[in-house]
Amino acid sequence: MNLTAAKARQLLKDLRLFFVLILLMAVLSVLSPRFLTLGNLSNVLWSVCIIGIMCSGFIYAPITGGIDLSVGSMAALAGIIANVLMNQVGIPWVPALVITLACGMFIGFINGIVTTKFGVPAFIVTMAAKTYLFGIAMLVSNGDMITIMKPKGFLAIGVGKLFGLPIPIYIMVAVIVASHILLKHTVFGRKAIAVGANEVAAKLSGVDPDRTRIMAYVLSATAATVAGIVMASLTQQAYAANAGGYELDVITAVVVGGTSLMGGSGSVAGALIGAVMVGFINNGLNLLNMPSSFHPLVTGVVILLALLLNQGGKMPKFILSMRKRLGDPGK
Amino acid sequence: MAENSDASEEVLLDCRKICKSYNGPMVLSDVDFSMKRGEIHALVGENGAGKSTLIKIITGVTGRNSGTMVFEGKEIGHDHSRTGAQGLGIAVIYQELSLIHGMTVAQNMFLTKEPRMPVLGIINIRRMNSLAQAMIDRYGFNLKATDVIDGLSIGQRQTVEILKALNGKASLMIMDEPTSSLTSAESAQLFGIIRQLKADGISVLYISHRMEEVFDLSDRVTVLRDGRLVEVLEKERIHPNEIIRLMIGRCLDEKDSKCVMERKGGEVVLDVHGLSSEGKFSDISLQLHAGEVLGIGGLVGSGRTELVRAIYGIDAHDSGSISFQGKPWTPGVSQSIRGGFGFVPEERRLQGIMGGISITGNIGITNLDSIAGKGFVSDRKELALSRKAVGLLNIKPAEPSLPVGNLSGGNQQKVVVGKWLIRDLRLLIVDEPTVGIDIGAKEEMYQTIARLASEGVSVILVSSDLPELTRLSDRILVLRKGRIVKEFAEGAVTEEDVLRASSGILEGGAA
Numbered sequence: 001m002n003l004t005a006a007k008a009r010q011l012l013k014d015l016r017l018f019f020v021l022i023l024l025m026a027v028l029s030v031l032s033p034r035f036l037t038l039g040n041l042s043n044v045l046w047s048v049c050i051i052g053i054m055c056s057g058f059i060y061a062p063i064t065g066g067i068d069l070s071v072g073s074m075a076a077l078a079g080i081i082a083n084v085l086m087n088q089v090g091i092p093w094v095p096a097l098v099i100t101l102a103c104g105m106f107i108g109f110i111n112g113i114v115t116t117k118f119g120v121p122a123f124i125v126t127m128a129a130k131t132y133l134f135g136i137a138m139l140v141s142n143g144d145m146i147t148i149m150k151p152k153g154f155l156a157i158g159v160g161k162l163f164g165l166p167i168p169i170y171i172m173v174a175v176i177v178a179s180h181i182l183l184k185h186t187v188f189g190r191k192a193i194a195v196g197a198n199e200v201a202a203k204l205s206g207v208d209p210d211r212t213r214i215m216a217y218v219l220s221a222t223a224a225t226v227a228g229i230v231m232a233s234l235t236q237q238a239y240a241a242n243a244g245g246y247e248l249d250v251i252t253a254v255v256v257g258g259t260s261l262m263g264g265s266g267s268v269a270g271a272l273i274g275a276v277m278v279g280f281i282n283n284g285l286n287l288l289n290m291p292s293s294f295h296p297l298v299t300g301v302v303i304l305l306a307l308l309l310n311q312g313g314k315m316p317k318f319i320l321s322m323r324k325r326l327g328d329p330g331k
Numbered sequence: 332m333a334e335n336s337d338a339s340e341e342v343l344l345d346c347r348k349i350c351k352s353y354n355g356p357m358v359l360s361d362v363d364f365s366m367k368r369g370e371i372h373a374l375v376g377e378n379g380a381g382k383s384t385l386i387k388i389i390t391g392v393t394g395r396n397s398g399t400m401v402f403e404g405k406e407i408g409h410d411h412s413r414t415g416a417q418g419l420g421i422a423v424i425y426q427e428l429s430l431i432h433g434m435t436v437a438q439n440m441f442l443t444k445e446p447r448m449p450v451l452g453i454i455n456i457r458r459m460n461s462l463a464q465a466m467i468d469r470y471g472f473n474l475k476a477t478d479v480i481d482g483l484s485i486g487q488r489q490t491v492e493i494l495k496a497l498n499g500k501a502s503l504m505i506m507d508e509p510t511s512s513l514t515s516a517e518s519a520q521l522f523g524i525i526r527q528l529k530a531d532g533i534s535v536l537y538i539s540h541r542m543e544e545v546f547d548l549s550d551r552v553t554v555l556r557d558g559r560l561v562e563v564l565e566k567e568r569i570h571p572n573e574i575i576r577l578m579i580g581r582c583l584d585e586k587d588s589k590c591v592m593e594r595k596g597g598e599v600v601l602d603v604h605g606l607s608s609e610g611k612f613s614d615i616s617l618q619l620h621a622g623e624v625l626g627i628g629g630l631v632g633s634g635r636t637e638l639v640r641a642i643y644g645i646d647a648h649d650s651g652s653i654s655f656q657g658k659p660w661t662p663g664v665s666q667s668i669r670g671g672f673g674f675v676p677e678e679r680r681l682q683g684i685m686g687g688i689s690i691t692g693n694i695g696i697t698n699l700d701s702i703a704g705k706g707f708v709s710d711r712k713e714l715a716l717s718r719k720a721v722g723l724l725n726i727k728p729a730e731p732s733l734p735v736g737n738l739s740g741g742n743q744q745k746v747v748v749g750k751w752l753i754r755d756l757r758l759l760i761v762d763e764p765t766v767g768i769d770i771g772a773k774e775e776m777y778q779t780i781a782r783l784a785s786e787g788v789s790v791i792l793v794s795s796d797l798p799e800l801t802r803l804s805d806r807i808l809v810l811r812k813g814r815i816v817k818e819f820a821e822g823a824v825t826e827e828d829v830l831r832a833s834s835g836i837l838e839g840g841a842a
């Protein structure tokens with residue numbers, strides 16, 4: 001076994017993403033002189049923080065072989081709930097945020113229960129959740145755009161600084177590191193990967209696939225809630241369509257980062273790089289004065305390219321099973 | 332059997348100096364391989380010797396690094412996956428059947444080649460069925476073109492697979508371990524088919540780890556070892572012992588000795604009473620003692636697999652009770668594992684391995700209790716444990732970071748078994764544990780099971796491999812249509828006895 005060569009190849013593969021990122025930055029800075037300015041980069045940073053926080057939990061859905069399309073709606077609803085609790089009910093901000101988080105967890109739990117116990121595909125379940133969460137958000141907010149002026153403690157989450165760095169960065173780094181450790185070094189992480197890789201084999205080895213999946217959706221919704229809170233505090237706004245389309249950005253970031261949508265593998269660090277890239281791409285489109293109707297097209301193409309890049313060597317399961325049906329052993 | 336007509340001397344396939352590496356070590360080095368028209372040719376070798384790889388190169392599923400290949404007088408390029416084996420006239424039957432459930436025999440046989448109506452390209456179902464039936468009748472198979480796959484036995488499904496492959500007008504039929512999941516009656520039927528193919532002038536290349544059938548069937552045998560050609564044996568030199576010697580480079584001693592060790596009458600570990608499950612098995616009562624190997628025989632579909640799945644706690648049962656170590660026991664996979672059960676499932680690829688994950692990951696997942704504390708996994712302990720399993724069963728290549736999907740079939744099976752053997756077990760349930768495992772490794776696995784039993788571990792062994800069943804078991808229960816029809820207590824049991832009981836004495840060897 002030629003180990004060093006294999007290791008070098010792996011390292012190169014890991015770094016490939018970095019090269020692409022640097023290339024992207026180079027292209028953007030040539031295309032737009034405003035790109036490499038401090039003001040612009042810190043703009044990008046905000047959206048990277050939101051996407052990064054979402055990714056840290058979302059990633060467990062694809063790893064266990066599912067998907068969560070409700071993260072955008074969840075984040076928007078979180079901002080609205082937090083505002084209602086703090087400014088209409090009048091609960092102090094800390095307990096209000098704790099309750100908001102609990103709501104998020106509960107919704108993730110519902111997503112998980114419906115997918116596992118009732119056997120509805122995650123795609124359908126979370127698509128429905130995306131819609132009804134948006135509906136709740138519309139109802140609660142009367143469809144208005146709410147401006148959040150207080151309390152101070154809450155607003156500090158978004159705009160405050162610690163040792164010269166904005167607080168959202170600390171939050172993002174904390175949840176990303178926690179998620180990385182959870183995936184790589186804990187029993188739950190091992191189980192999540194096993195369930196995604198081969199559910200039956202995992203079950204026979206003593207893993208409870210349902211419980212693992214439910215946990216994945218709880219994590220996903222919780223991270224989306226945190227992202228929603230940070231976003232509301234940062235923009236001082238809450239409205240139902242606030243994070244519309246974020247689920248696409250999150251999926252892009254995770255896929256670009258090398259996580260297989262077919263389950264069984266994933267990288268939190270990769271997702272973070274993916275989040276940075278998505279942030280740059282969206283920012284670049286803005287800088288180049290592309291109309292916003294153009295963005296989904298670009299994001300879609302990027303997802304496709306990322307899929308091809310990452311899965312070239314390792315075919316997604318459904319392609320493998322298709323090939324097998326057509327008479328290829330795939331062994 | 333060996334006819335010396337001109338046709339049988341004509342070379343059909345000629346491979347020279349084939350080299351292959353899957354970006355790593357060489358898997359095949361300078362292998363020469365040839366087939367004559369109308370011969371039955373066996374390809375043998377240890378697990379990981381490169382048999383499946385050679386076949387994949389011949390069929391174009393994977394490319395070769397160097398070497399030449401001539402088929403029917405035509406030079407075949409390095410990458411002929413585009414034209415495909417079928418385009419050349421090579422039919423392949425992989426170990427994993429590839430039929431589509433819910434479709435009929437005819438639909439499967441004609442998949443993507445359906446006869447069409449003259450207008451609009453609509454499939455002509457009536458013509459398809461009659462063509463299919465004509466082919467079935469020509470070979471005298473007991474099948475109907477309109478049968479749906481789901482209702483067929485494994486043996487019948489394989490027959491359909493062969494028909495499907497033949498439908499492309501093949502002159503070479505390749506089979507990768509075709510008998511590994513067949514009962515002996517089904518195997519015998521398959522050999523009949525193979526001989527018929529030969530009579531039709533079709534060459535058959537097949538891989539098998541069962542030496543008796545290689546001996547019975549083949550005109551020539553090619554032996555591979557570590558990716559190199561060892562020897563090509565002509566008919567008169569084909570003898571099981573000789574093949575084994577060439578395969579593993581030494582003789583296997585005492586192959587027929589019974590693996591049962593001295594044991595003291597242990598206490599009852601598992602007591603199953605009146606266990607029933609609608610449509611699967613009914614009224615099963617059995618007792619298992621410490622250090623005992625209980626064999627369960629019967630045909631595929633007799634309820635053996637369902638019974639052990641219920642005991643392990645995968646499927647619920649309807650009535651009856653189980654007690655384990657003297658206490659009432661509610662089955663459930665997690666309890667079972669905590670209680671010291673181990674379980675090797677029947678179907679390796681669907682239920683056993685996580686192909687995309689490393690050997691370490693596959694072994695770690697069943698041993699989280701011993702490698703993790705407070706929810707955190709110790710990578711060091713996990714690696715040590717997987718090294719132990721790799722060493723115990725001699726898994727090759729011995730590199731724990733490799734994805735299990737990249738191992739050879741037999742080595743994948745060793746991982747599935749190995750992940751349990753390193754645990755502190757009380758009861759080991761194994762369902763067809765040696766499928767695809769080579770003869771030397773099989774011997775080692777038998778020794779390991781016997782050693783575990785002598786240490787007091789109880790074993791339930793489900794197997795279609797009768798020599799395996801009679802050699803390893805202290806006691807054999809035979810199931811038929813979900814009921815225990817016979818118990819062979821300790822002492823002399825012959826394979827014949829088990830076979831008779833399995834198939835119902837009156838009905839003889841009906842499959």
Ligand SMILES: Nc1ncnc2c1ncn2[C@@H]1O[C@H](COP(=O)(O)OP(=O)(O)OP(=O)(O)O)[C@@H](O)[C@H]1O
Nearest residue numbers: 353358378379380381382383384737738739740741
């Ligand atoms: N896709 C793959 N990627 C990397 N290595 C592979 C791959 N497939 C097979 N190998 C390696 O090639 C070698 C030969 O494997 P092959 O499957 O040809 O063995 P085999 O003779 O068919 O064994 P078995 O009797 O166990 O089926 C093994 O060492 C295996 O690990």
Ligand SMILES: [Mg+2]
Nearest residue numbers: 382383739740
């Ligand atoms: Mg093989």
